Amino acid sequence: MHRILCVLLLGATGPGLAADQLPSWNDSPTKAAVLDFVRNVTADGTEGFVPASERIAVFDNDGTLWSENPLPFQVAYVFDMTRTLAARDPEVAANAMVQAANAGNVKKLLEGKHHDGLMQIMSLTHAGMSTEEFDDSVRHWIESARHPRFGERYDRLTYQPMQELLDYLRANGFKTYIVSGGGADFMRVWSERVYGIPPEQVIGSYGRTEFKLTDNGPVLTKALDHIFVDDKEGKPVAIHQFIGRRPIACFGNSDGDQAMMEYTTINNPHPSIGVIVHHTDADREYAYDEKPKSSGKLFTALKDAPKRGWQIIDMKRDWKTVFPSTSQH
């Protein structure tokens, strides 16, 4: 009787009690596990309850919140920018690594122990400018560039079911973070608009900037010193550095997310959940795991999933729609 009254009174405003909060998800064990977990940690007075301040959820970005094919989107940005710079400056155009980039020859860029080619390209496109100049460049690119297969803006190729999950977790008091191998500065330009995740909750790879007070005011110049790569073991390291406490929910899609999945779920004093997006849908998106054409290798994390109790999102089975409905495919 009491419970029915609660349901009636709270109605559509009580998270979890309302109609389906994850409408783009088919009913599946994975969806049920996520809903159970959230119900459990938000049930005040029970053993599994976690105070809101400790409800930290971390999400990989490429392949977890948006697509990463045919190339991670930031690499598409780098190649587009390299082409633009080469068209503007003959000296840049004559650079062998720029030519490799313009030919899409990723293999050549990655040659050598220190990936000298890639570093040259990164230094052209990600350093030597102010943080504002870089932001403007990314903003302009994301408005104008289109995905080669879907013909859409890249920021419209986020996963609708994951967008719903972000909203659902936040409605239940979670703080949602991106923890991605992508560049922090690159993602922060659009993360708040696209995911509702503010810049201060975006953790990514970064180089240290340099501060100068100039006649035109303070300037932070992007550099490639002290580069931190936010991937694999770097992810829990970055989580400690930026957040300072263990997450209780982790969402990823590749072996690069395995360490943060372990950090989240193994021996956590709180209840916790780890979820892997498995790309199984070549028709609507892409299908890959241990031998991806681009990034996103998923082998050891998938192998360990049963032992660790990690949930698998089978994209083909679990998602009613993949992209937001504004996208036309």
Place this chain on the structure above:
Amino acid sequence: MHRILCVLLLGATGPGLAADQLPSWNDSPTKAAVLDFVRNVTADGTEGFVPASERIAVFDNDGTLWSENPLPFQVAYVFDMTRTLAARDPEVAANAMVQAANAGNVKKLLEGKHHDGLMQIMSLTHAGMSTEEFDDSVRHWIESARHPRFGERYDRLTYQPMQELLDYLRANGFKTYIVSGGGADFMRVWSERVYGIPPEQVIGSYGRTEFKLTDNGPVLTKALDHIFVDDKEGKPVAIHQFIGRRPIACFGNSDGDQAMMEYTTINNPHPSIGVIVHHTDADREYAYDEKPKSSGKLFTALKDAPKRGWQIIDMKRDWKTVFPSTSQH
């Protein structure tokens, strides 16, 4: 008429309209400037309005939120720990730098280009243990150690007027951050309890940890690699790295805070404020600026303050009380 009605209806719940939100502050130009600034940026529909998501306020810690004399409190922790370790282990006790630390000989510790002595002491007290072990050690110390002059727990020597300011800013939609030269891991142990500032809003100096999955679960081990010193030009660099947008309010007390004060207030597209705590009260706390006995040198920032429009808190003039009333002096 309409305005009076609003005041009546909002009463004590409307921030800024209620009774004095900063009761430990005497009326002064500085208090008025802070109140004006907050009224200005929260007045929806006016030119000075700043959306809540961009109301970032950054606070130095040592000398701004709590005392830094006779030594920065984290240095007191280091010296106490060195003594404990030396009592436990004859080999540690025989170390010349440990002996210098135990004699309070800071000068010897800072000798040489790389401050080898200090690094040895830091490596004994801040590295080689798990993040949990370090947290436990800091927690135990802060419960047991007492300040040599005031006889109080160190975490009771925060400034009551600044505590009120933190609350006041948060009640007006600000996100409050610490940006301190102190160690992030050291401050995060108690920042939420003491200041209401959660770990993820504490930015400080740090070394990179190392992640390992052991038989007992995931472990992050503290190391002294890739040390980042969050002071001077490092502060705006860290603000960009951790927050990713410019603050609109900055509170500091030394030349080490000048760069972040400049970053906050010069050519900021939003209204902004910079405030310097000037230690002028030897009776109730300490009096120092350009020649401090410990840390907290304040010379160039004070000199530039009029030109930059930075506000000065004259501790003796502006604060009714210095420490929370639970402290008995």
